Amino acid sequence: MRVRAGRMTYAVLIVFTVLSLFPLVWTAIAASGTNGRLARTPPPFWFGGNLPKNLGIAWTDANMGVALLNTVIVAGTVAAGTVLFSTLAGFAFAKLRFRFKNVLLLLVIGTMMVPPQLSVVPLFMLIAELSWTDQLQSVVLPALVSAFGVFFMRQYLLEALPVELLEAARVDGASGLRVVWHVVFPAARPAMAVLAMLTFVMAWNDFFWPIIALTQNGSPTVQVALTGLGRGYIPDQSVIMAGALLGTLPLLLVFVAFGRQIVGGIMQGAVKG
Amino acid sequence: MRTHTRVPRTRALLLAAAVALGAAPAAGCAADRDGDDGRTTISVGLFGSFGFKEAGLYDEYMRLHKDVVIEQTSIQRNENYYPQLLTHLVSDSGLADIQAVEAINIAEITATQAHRLEDLGTAPGVRKDDFLPWKWAQATTKDGRTVGLGTDIGPQAICYRKDLFARAGLPTDREAVGRLWAGDWRAYLETGKRYRAKAPAGTAFTDSASGVLAAITGSSARRFYDEDGTVVYKRNPAVREAWDIAASFATENLTARLQQFTPAWDQAYANATFATVSCPAWMLGYIEDKAGAAGRDRWDVAAAPRPGNWGGSFLVVPRSAKHRAEAVRLAAWLTAPEQQAKLFQRRGSFPSASAAHALPAVSGARHPYFNDAPTGRIYTRAAQGVPVTILGPKDLVIAQNLADVGMLQVDQRGRSPEAGWDAAVRTIDNALDL
Amino acid sequence: MASGTTTAGGAPLRQDAAGERRWRARRHRWDVRWSPYAYIAPFFVFFAAFGLVPLLYTAWASLHRVELTAPADMEWVGLRNFSRLVADEFFWNALKNTVTIGLLSTVPQLLIALGVAHLLHGRLRGSMFFRVVALTPYATSVAAATLVFVLLFGRDYGMVNWALGLAGIGPVNWQNGAWASQFAVSTIVIWRWTGYNALIYLAAMQSIPDELYESAALDGASRWRQFVHVTVPSLRPTILFTIVVSTIGATQLFGEPLLFNGSAGATGGSDHQFQTLGLYLYEQGWVNLHLGRASAIAWAMFLILVLLGTAAGLINAYRRRTG
Known part of the structure; x- marks a missing residue:
């Protein structure tokens, strides 16, 4: 039941808002000063004058233009591919009958639990074998294997796609692909949107594997580019924070600009169990 | 009941996916960047900042060799850089034409990766006699191939705040300060106690017990390994003594209980909360940057109790480098005495090429930030006294766990020196797979 | 909902219709039987290459003494790890x-x-x-x-x-x-x-x-x-x-x-x-x-x-x- 919100509700929500935004705002504050300023007591609460300068240093030092472009390509491709593959597989696992289904599903769920740090060595050997080092597909292709995506789409489609709808389409004479096209995708769209966003953000922020697979002069993603910041023995915290801000800002802008749609998408696509 | 949906959008999505999939390899193909103008691009992979670029050495080389373009990648922290370098080496992929190696990793690289690296000892223009013998030996395999050329070394001094020393009633002249602890690390500890007695409020004698530990272990010839390559740190009295002295700094409340190379350490420089730090040559730039304008002429440099070395680096050329011959030539040039002298002058990295030590640019150097201290003379003298330390492949693991596990427990968690030692030993034994 | 195309007509037509129905039924069965595999195939192809291979390597490596400095040198140690x-x-x-x-x-x-x-x-x-x-x-x-x-x-x-x-x-x-x-x-x-x-x-x-x-x-x-x-x-x-x-x-x-x-x-x-x-x-x-x-x-x-x-x-x- 929706009750009109009282003052307490607003008070608590405003506290929550402040806590959610504060670390981000403070990243900008830290990026706007100098090292010395960060060392003061009490710590700075307002912006200093160096924000443009530090952002500029971070931008050129980290080769950020190329990095941003690469990251958009990587995250976009990974998101599109993952959503496509996960929806198809999730649909099959949710609604179709085939041999070894349960075994394969268990395999999928099992891989969700495998810690990703370890695959790095064999994966790099594989990538090296294919001569893909420092090329974007070396981070794109492995990321397409999203067991979580399959699991997520299956859970959603279990509920969201009534069997009757499928059968009606079949009786109608629609072949497999047309069923997928006209029935499954429309039903799955909210969850696809959520998965796309989740995957995009994850691919955008991934750093562990890209640091190994890519180099800064080749085809760096944002997170790879940022590891070069700090100028070695003399890391400048303000510049590092400026870099962190640069890496986050594009996503934040998207979230603010399309906040309504993204939130709506998450709420529609939230797995109902 | 066919559900009619906005097919075009779905189709557009799929199309986009397909295009993106196809486009990804294309976008990645920009990796080969040799210019169309026939110039050779030599890539240099570094950690931290060597200062080659900042000191103008690349530009100078490119002026001398019009057909060469130098490109540099740098990963800020060796913790990120070294695993990447190893992965790339063992799979012969993704390597730059020249790669840097930290001194603490050079024994491991020399022992396990030498067959993947060029022998730089026989490269044209490289003369063994130009280098400090121990630096040369550290990157030389048992069968006599020298796979790494030394860049800088880290001879040590003690940096101290004159203003704090004055307020604590200690001498401030660098010669007099050096005499306070000359020859004995325990005298350094005793000076700390004198400082504590009259310490200005909110300050400690030194930054961290781990820093003292690194300094003392850097001044003994045998530390973690013996001549046969056996791990002996546990029963080596020199290491144990270093441990006890360093731990005393913590138990006697002489440290600011910091961890080096963290933001908190930087902030402490800015606030002048400790009076001394053992500073290898490469640390001077760091102090200048962190202590800022407020620290100018307040910091000074005195000789360390005993000469020692901490850090430094090497350049190696992988056999699978795309432009091997050019890379070897560049590595040899960058590490030649003249260039090392320039780097010291402009960046403070102390030359591992002993031939450079006599050059006026080195021996006569003074540091304006540190009260015009004769850093050239101080560090040259330290470098001449540095013992030939026996290195081993797991130096990094041993040193790091002694500092960041054992000594940090004593310094920050109030553990006894014994308990800290035990904790470090257990961690190291587990790490070394003994 | 149109559930079939069996409108009245001549015998040949009916035969055609029946034939078509049979063909469609066959296609349908074929579809039901095999299409699930087609749907999961893209995922599992990538999974096999970039998920399973590393996973199996890891399993194999866990039974060996193997160092990052030489990943190809493996010394069998059984379940010791x-x-x-x-x-x-x-x-x-x-x-x-x-x-x-x-x-x-x-x-x-x-x-x-x-x-x-x-x-x-x-x-x-x-x-x-x-x-x-x-x-x-x-x-x-x-x-x-x-x-x-x-x-x-x-x-x-x-x-x-x-x-x-x-x-x-x-x-x-x-x-x-x-x-x-x-x-x-x-x-x-x-x-x-x-x-x-x-x-x-x-x-x-x-x-x-x-x-x-x-x-x-x-x-x-x-x-x-x-x-x-x-x-x-x-x-x-x-x-x-x-x-x-x-x-x-x-x-x-x-x-x-x-x-x-x-x-x-x-x-x-x-x-x-x-x-x-x-x-x-x-x-x-x-x-x-x-x-x-x-x-x-x-x-x-x-x-x-x-x-x-x-x-x-x-x-x-x-x-x-x-x-």
Whole structure:
């Protein structure tokens, strides 16, 4: 039941808002000063004058233009591919009958639990074998294997796609692909949107594997580019924070600009169990 | 009941996916960047900042060799850089034409990766006699191939705040300060106690017990390994003594209980909360940057109790480098005495090429930030006294766990020196797979 | 709905129709039989290449002594890498930390999310603003978030200790205190994920029919009792889902404790007080360079999760049968 919100509700929500935004705002504050300023007591609460300068240093030092472009390509491709593959597989696992289904599903769920740090060595050997080092597909292709995506789409489609709808389409004479096209995708769209966003953000922020697979002069993603910041023995915290801000800002802008749609998408696509 | 949906959008999505999939390899193909103008691009992979670029050495080389373009990648922290370098080496992929190696990793690289690296000892223009013998030996395999050329070394001094020393009633002249602890690390500890007695409020004698530990272990010839390559740190009295002295700094409340190379350490420089730090040559730039304008002429440099070395680096050329011959030539040039002298002058990295030590640019150097201290003379003298330390492949693991596990427990968690030692030993034994 | 094309007609036509029906039936059967494989094929092709191959390599490596300095040199050691884990104090310590940090981050995170969702569920001015804001931490990378929290949690000059100092507390050593550091690491996780989970709960709350609340209100249930007796039970599947996802995330927790430790890297604090399993695995593989041992830890983690999953499944099945 929706009750009109009282003052307490607003008070608590405003506290929550402040806590959610504060670390981000403070990243900008830290990026706007100098090292010395960060060392003061009490710590700075307002912006200093160096924000443009530090952002500029971070931008050129980290080769950020190329990095941003690469990251958009990587995250976009990974998101599109993952959503496509996960929806198809999730649909099959949710609604179709085939041999070894349960075994394969268990395999999928099992891989969700495998810690990703370890695959790095064999994966790099594989990538090296294919001569893909420092090329974007070396981070794109492995990321397409999203067991979580399959699991997520299956859970959603279990509920969201009534069997009757499928059968009606079949009786109608629609072949497999047309069923997928006209029935499954429309039903799955909210969850696809959520998965796309989740995957995009994850691919955008991934750093562990890209640091190994890519180099800064080749085809760096944002997170790879940022590891070069700090100028070695003399890391400048303000510049590092400026870099962190640069890496986050594009996503934040998207979230603010399309906040309504993204939130709506998450709420529609939230797995109902 | 066919559900009619906005097919075009779905189709557009799929199309986009397909295009993106196809486009990804294309976008990645920009990796080969040799210019169309026939110039050779030599890539240099570094950690931290060597200062080659900042000191103008690349530009100078490119002026001398019009057909060469130098490109540099740098990963800020060796913790990120070294695993990447190893992965790339063992799979012969993704390597730059020249790669840097930290001194603490050079024994491991020399022992396990030498067959993947060029022998730089026989490269044209490289003369063994130009280098400090121990630096040369550290990157030389048992069968006599020298796979790494030394860049800088880290001879040590003690940096101290004159203003704090004055307020604590200690001498401030660098010669007099050096005499306070000359020859004995325990005298350094005793000076700390004198400082504590009259310490200005909110300050400690030194930054961290781990820093003292690194300094003392850097001044003994045998530390973690013996001549046969056996791990002996546990029963080596020199290491144990270093441990006890360093731990005393913590138990006697002489440290600011910091961890080096963290933001908190930087902030402490800015606030002048400790009076001394053992500073290898490469640390001077760091102090200048962190202590800022407020620290100018307040910091000074005195000789360390005993000469020692901490850090430094090497350049190696992988056999699978795309432009091997050019890379070897560049590595040899960058590490030649003249260039090392320039780097010291402009960046403070102390030359591992002993031939450079006599050059006026080195021996006569003074540091304006540190009260015009004769850093050239101080560090040259330290470098001449540095013992030939026996290195081993797991130096990094041993040193790091002694500092960041054992000594940090004593310094920050109030553990006894014994308990800290035990904790470090257990961690190291587990790490070394003994 | 058109269920067939059998309109009246001549015999040949009927034969054609029958033929077509047969063909369509065959096609249909073929379709039903094989199309599922076509749907899962793209995923499994990539999975085989980039998921299974590394996984099998890891399994094989876990039975060997193999170092990162020479991954091709493998020395067979059987199950030794696993058996030594039993006596490995660092493994148990990491397991313990993973559990406590997991609880410290997951439980408050989901509780706060539930509360925030409940508040957002009311009629509210600017509800979209609150929702978008709730999601922004999620857009921040682990690296960026941890960097700023390291500064905020600084012992000497951090904002948290400064604020606590105003209240006469501290200074707390957030990096090297036992519980303090676990709390600090958990805070990063909580900060990044609470808003996202709140939105998921909110979505589920909105699908609860109003009648349920009305009848509860008729029975004289207070707001709180309505929340406990109507809202929470209706959200059970959603809560379960978020618990599963958070638990998997918690067992693999890695980036936050790694980066929170500053220059000391993978030790997880001077006393390994916030070294998680993921971090211990990383230390063994990438710092100590023992790929075989790291592989064994990975598989042990995997087995622990499978055990947990199986146990949860069994409990669930048992409850369904008895309840």
